[in-house]
Amino acid sequence: MRLNVQLFASVAEAVGSRSWEVELPDGASVQDLLTALLHQHPTVEQLLQISFASVNHRFATPDTKLSAGDEVAILPPVSGGQDDQPRPRFEITDRPLSADQVMAKVRNPLAGAINLFVGTVRELTQGKRTVRLEYEAYEPMALKMMEQIAAEIEERWPGTEVAMSHRIGKLEIEEAAVIIAVATPHRAASYEAGRYAIERLKEIVPIWKKENWDDGTEWIGHQQGPWNPLRPETERDV
Structure with a gap:
């Protein structure tokens, strides 16, 4: 399966792109994805040690299984309508x-x-x-x-x-x-x-x-x- 992974902040800078595509076997986990990212971009090693992955907008553990079509992102540590329309909470x-x-x-x-x-x-x-x-x-x-x-x-x-x-x-x-x-x-x-x-x-x-x-x-x-x-x-x- 092919996944397009979104990257942010320091991770994006280290990779040199806001997104990263990877081909993984069916049944692969978040850990497999992180291992593949580290293999292609060794400079992110220290960042990955303190970062988390999200799958479909929810934080994921390393053993979380991935499926084709999942929205995946690598998140380094976080810090933090029109005017005439009601604004959301x-x-x-x-x-x-x-x-x-x-x-x-x-x-x-x-x-x-x-x-x-x-x-x-x-x-x-x-x-x-x-x-x-x-x-x-x-x-x-x-x-x-x-x-x-x-x-x-x-x-x-x-x-x-x-x-x-x-x-x-x-x-x-x-x-x-x-x-x-x-x-x-x-x-x-x-x-x-x-x-x-x-x-x-x-x-x-x-x-x-x-x-x-x-x-x-x-x-x-x-x-x-x-x-x-x-x-x-x-x-x-x-």
């Missing part, structure tokens, strides 16, 4: 973000509190001066992961409404990269659910950022220990 966009618009998506008569998180581009990171950031996303999967986070929040904090918007493309200093709004019946839950939302977004949503410093560039991935989006719920700190 979960959004990946190259347009500037509006806190008022995101908050309006969750405002409702039963909400006693709305927690709003706005992540912006800062100039200094560990002593380096950032000129700008560049974000890219595996959009269809990113939106599904945002929906999954909202479902997890609803299970933990019933009655919670969640909206998430994330920018892609080039962002300048002080621009908003991500906005999350969480509306809950009571104040305490809004703080807890809001923190959970941004930490889970950083953990499982396939969005990457490239730091453009005044002396170089680097793709920045997960910054909270080894990236493992398949980690069991009981092992999470958030």
Whole structure:
């Protein structure tokens, strides 16, 4: 079977392409695919050690079996309609973000509190001066992961409404990269659910950022220990 594999961020740069075609025998697994990629492109070895594969927009284990027609992507560690039409709760966009618009998506008569998180581009990171950031996303999967986070929040904090918007493309200093709004019946839950939302977004949503410093560039991935989006719920700190 022939598969066309989507590549992102640092993996795409290492391979020199946004996609990679491979011929595998029927019954091949994700591990077989990764082995074939490493054989053709040895420079990705270190990246593959910290990356995950997705199959049909779901994170996959190495023993996951592949079938012809599967949509496969290799994901390195993640960082994070028309104006006159209603905007979806979960959004990946190259347009500037509006806190008022995101908050309006969750405002409702039963909400006693709305927690709003706005992540912006800062100039200094560990002593380096950032000129700008560049974000890219595996959009269809990113939106599904945002929906999954909202479902997890609803299970933990019933009655919670969640909206998430994330920018892609080039962002300048002080621009908003991500906005999350969480509306809950009571104040305490809004703080807890809001923190959970941004930490889970950083953990499982396939969005990457490239730091453009005044002396170089680097793709920045997960910054909270080894990236493992398949980690069991009981092992999470958030």
